[in-house]
Amino acid sequence: MGRGGQSSRPPVVIWLPAAVVALAISLPIAYLALRASGAGGEVWDLFFRTRTLAILGRTVALVVAVTAVSAAISLPLAWLTTRTDLPWRKTWSVLTALPLVVPSYVLGFAVVAALGPRGVLQQALGSLFGLERLPEIYGFPGALLAITAVAYPYILLTVQASLRGLDPCVEEVSRSLGHGQWDTFRRVVLPQLRPALAAGSLLVALYALRDFGAVSLLRYETFTWAIYLQYQTSFDRMLAAALSLVLVAIAIVILIAEARTRGGGRYHRSAAGVSRTPAISCLGRWRWPALAFCSLVVLFALAMPVGVIGYWMVRGVAAGESLQAAWMPALNSAYVSALAAAATALAAVPVVFMDVRFPGLISRLLERATYIGFALPGIVIALALVFFGANYALFLYQTLGMLVFAYAVLFLPQAVGPMRASLLQVSPRLEEVARSLGRSPARVLAAVTLPLLRPGILAGAALVFLTTMKELPATLLLSPIGFKTLAVSIWSTTSEAFFARAAFPALLLILLSSVPMAFLVNRERKGRS
Amino acid sequence: MIAVRCSDLTKDFGRTRALYDINLEVEEGSFLALLGPSGCGKTTLLRLIAGFEAPDQGAIEVAGRTVAGPGVFVPPEKRQTGIVFQDYALFPHLDVSRNIAFGLPKGANHQNRIAEMLSLVGLKGYERRMPHQLSGGEQQRVALARALAPHPTVLLLDEPFSNLDADLRSRIRAEVKGILACAGATVIFVTHDQEEALYMGDRVGVMNAGRMEQIDTPEAIFYRPASPFVAQFIGVADFIQGVVQNGDVVTEVGRAPLDRKLPPGEKVRVMLRPGAVDIVPAADGDGVITERIFQGSEYLYRVQLPSGASIRSLQQYSCCYPANTRVRVTARFDSGLVYFSSNGAGPKG
Incomplete structure (x- = not known):
């Protein structure tokens, strides 16, 4: 029955902007495919060159290793922070999730500056024991450490949520049937966590695949860095385009797998509405190793970057390093992020309205189109826009407009998410009541729908602001000449090993990102109470 | 207006x-x-x-x-x-x-x-x-x-x-x-x-x-x-078969006058409300109680008739009969006879 409300034909003021948005964001990938297909047979040769295969091997090795280590860290952490009497459980729960806000290149900076050849550890050991060399941190081990440290919370958070949602009765039944605590965990709890584990793992895999900052700072040549090098050194655009397409293909495979796990493997609690707090396991003597484990994770993923930033800042200031240089990039970062947040939120509104209020095939296609940003790594979008701008739109090339457009393509899904959730909560009945009380559709939109949608719009914009602040590859390739942001400053000074110069921008970046983060966390908390 | x-x-x-x-x-x-x-x-x-x-x-x-x-x-x-x-x-x-x-x-x-x-x-x-x-x-x-x-x-x-x-x-x-x-x-x-x-x-x-x-x-x-x-x-209703005879509808639980002319021998479905069906225990009764449902101040009985039809009767709580009791069944049509054509199409009455 047609209880969804309203006539099923959307008004032109909604579908036209939505179509324009969808078309615009499909532009980069379409252009890239066109470029690569125009090259003909040569592209296939490129795919099967040993160098391409070596890059593929390295990328897969990194993705698999990061995902496996993240899962191995997250599973015990999730259990310890939700189901045990671990001392300061709430605090650990917050601290272990925090690395999520640290950009991978800041952790890359921390790893290089702490464990690298001229880093903190080497200097300390050098002065104490005369040690000249540490084991090589560049390459695979460094990249693995840096990316795992910032990506594992994706698994941690999904598994924690799943553990909280499990029906404790099922575990009690297992215990009453004669299975011990460990047996129950293995045979009852773990299988129920599998969907969450899979979903989180795929997010981590996608993160590792798309990462540019850490792999470039730690000089581990995966697809993203190879594409960048290709673009920087030889301007061999076809090879860069071909590599990009391989990267996109892998990303799409991971995304499809992720969508599968989300759709299929959902488990429901057996009794609706009845929710009891699950039994808390007593750790007893085991709490000491448990505490050591939590401390180690927090030490490496959180305390080390903060400590390294602090150390190099103090050293830099002592050595007469000027802090002035960081203010302009900070201003630029905030400015371009605000622009991106506004533009992306604006673009999301018609898409969300089409999707929620006028469901149908076209709406679904539009909504799917917005997910292009999930599939395309930043470096790919940036490259496509560079080619496109240089060939067809020189007046846009290296302008702020082009940069903001790239951000919008990349982060549209993040604006759509909270806005969609918000609009779904606005019952169409509210709009109908308003109509029956004598208001025209436009006035209903202004008086009822938009005010109720405001939290969702703000949350979406805050999320886009946060991620734009941290974005590196697109910023690196598309920024107008002389327009330097915090992300670019940190990356370029670190790659030249001017650690002291990277420290203050890194601090500012973390401080500036925590403003929208605090807003989002606060909103989440309010929403729960 | x-x-x-x-x-x-x-x-x-x-x-x-x-x-x-x-x-x-x-x-x-x-x-x-x-x-x-x-x-x-x-x-x-x-x-x-x-x-x-x-x-x-x-x-x-x-x-x-x-x-x-x-x-x-x-x-x-x-x-x-x-x-x-x-x-x-x-x-x-x-x-x-x-x-x-x-x-x-x-x-x-x-x-x-x-x-x-x-x-x-x-x-x-x-x-x-x-x-x-x-x-x-x-x-x-x-x-x-x-x-x-x-x-x-x-x-x-x-x-x-x-x-x-x-x-x-x-x-x-x-x-x-x-x-x-x-x-x-x-x-x-x-x-x-x-x-x-x-x-x-x-x-x-x-x-x-x-x-x-x-x-x-x-x-x-x-x-x-x-x-x-x-x-x-609306409410509870059972239907049994009735046949037109001499201007009446005759059923196995009683007869009632028709309000219009219908050809003799035509079959119709007659509506019975439980409140209008009386049962009295009798050794020679045609009906058999198959189920008794206690409803507080009343009992609802399910009674099987010789034709195989099952109808319900509402009785005061003082009239308590066990299952399998033989009963004489009579329907009252004082609030009007309601019937429909046998094939179920088109209401009558």
């Missing part, structure tokens, strides 16, 4: 027809209850009248003005129809007085009207409360006040009581009936609860599978159902 008139309304959703040729009239100041199982089209009919859907055929008049019909479609905001939804749909970002003022003309001073509505629904002093600070019953009364404030020609209620607990429901029902009567409102309301329809409606429209089976007073619906569906949907 007729407040709402629907003529030959038809509505399709894709390839399924939701409404077939609906005709109804609602007198000003009267209550019409639309009753039927879920999916029967009653909510669709309400949404057509409100203007949230457009009919495929037929016309709707509100206060003598055609609001929907061939070439005519008046949008909901121009129809002067108030609506109260099942979930009340209070604007969560507006307080009680702003909710009530939402439909009042802009710029004018609404304090008097708001105060009047709040005292009508018994919520004086609630002006500044937000919707989430109200109980379910209070939310409902605010929704009523909001819908009534702009003096709508007709008030439409969609399953207004189904969100309330059972014990609260009967109290709120009485309150709402009082408020609406006091406001002199014309009301169409949709429900799937027969008790509610009989209590609230001056008239009841029974719908089934997109068709209006019968519109009549509650008494007529109960005692003179127009179709076997209505008979079974």
Whole structure:
């Protein structure tokens, strides 16, 4: 029955902007495919060159290793922070999730500056024991450490949520049937966590695949860095385009797998509405190793970057390093992020309205189109826009407009998410009541729908602001000449090993990102109470 | 005066027809209850009248003005129809007085009207409360006040009581009936609860599978159902076979005079209400009790007749017989004989 409300034909003021948005964001990938297909047979040769295969091997090795280590860290952490009497459980729960806000290149900076050849550890050991060399941190081990440290919370958070949602009765039944605590965990709890584990793992895999900052700072040549090098050194655009397409293909495979796990493997609690707090396991003597484990994770993923930033800042200031240089990039970062947040939120509104209020095939296609940003790594979008701008739109090339457009393509899904959730909560009945009380559709939109949608719009914009602040590859390739942001400053000074110069921008970046983060966390908390 | 008139309304959703040729009239100041199982089209009919859907055929008049019909479609905001939804749909970002003022003309001073509505629904002093600070019953009364404030020609209620607990429901029902009567409102309301329809409606429209089976007073619906569906949907009814003989209908539990001429020997289905079936234990009785259901002050018996038909009889709690008792069964037809043609098509009587 047609209880969804309203006539099923959307008004032109909604579908036209939505179509324009969808078309615009499909532009980069379409252009890239066109470029690569125009090259003909040569592209296939490129795919099967040993160098391409070596890059593929390295990328897969990194993705698999990061995902496996993240899962191995997250599973015990999730259990310890939700189901045990671990001392300061709430605090650990917050601290272990925090690395999520640290950009991978800041952790890359921390790893290089702490464990690298001229880093903190080497200097300390050098002065104490005369040690000249540490084991090589560049390459695979460094990249693995840096990316795992910032990506594992994706698994941690999904598994924690799943553990909280499990029906404790099922575990009690297992215990009453004669299975011990460990047996129950293995045979009852773990299988129920599998969907969450899979979903989180795929997010981590996608993160590792798309990462540019850490792999470039730690000089581990995966697809993203190879594409960048290709673009920087030889301007061999076809090879860069071909590599990009391989990267996109892998990303799409991971995304499809992720969508599968989300759709299929959902488990429901057996009794609706009845929710009891699950039994808390007593750790007893085991709490000491448990505490050591939590401390180690927090030490490496959180305390080390903060400590390294602090150390190099103090050293830099002592050595007469000027802090002035960081203010302009900070201003630029905030400015371009605000622009991106506004533009992306604006673009999301018609898409969300089409999707929620006028469901149908076209709406679904539009909504799917917005997910292009999930599939395309930043470096790919940036490259496509560079080619496109240089060939067809020189007046846009290296302008702020082009940069903001790239951000919008990349982060549209993040604006759509909270806005969609918000609009779904606005019952169409509210709009109908308003109509029956004598208001025209436009006035209903202004008086009822938009005010109720405001939290969702703000949350979406805050999320886009946060991620734009941290974005590196697109910023690196598309920024107008002389327009330097915090992300670019940190990356370029670190790659030249001017650690002291990277420290203050890194601090500012973390401080500036925590403003929208605090807003989002606060909103989440309010929403729960 | 007729407040709402629907003529030959038809509505399709894709390839399924939701409404077939609906005709109804609602007198000003009267209550019409639309009753039927879920999916029967009653909510669709309400949404057509409100203007949230457009009919495929037929016309709707509100206060003598055609609001929907061939070439005519008046949008909901121009129809002067108030609506109260099942979930009340209070604007969560507006307080009680702003909710009530939402439909009042802009710029004018609404304090008097708001105060009047709040005292009508018994919520004086609630002006500044937000919707989430109200109980379910209070939310409902605010929704009523909001819908009534702009003096709508007709008030439409969609399953207004189904969100309330059972014990609260009967109290709120009485309150709402009082408020609406006091406001002199014309009301169409949709429900799937027969008790509610009989209590609230001056008239009841029974719908089934997109068709209006019968519109009549509650008494007529109960005692003179127009179709076997209505008979079974309102109260409990069993059917047994009867044969026309000498101007009477003869059944295995008694005979009753026909009100019109039918050819002798024609078979009809006769409706029996449990309250009109008497049983007396007798060794030579034709019926056998197959089941006894205790209902507090009464017993409901299921009795098997020689023909194999099973009917129900309602007896006082003092008449307690065990299962397998042989009984003599007699039906009383003092409130009128109700029968339908044997093939089930077309009501008679």
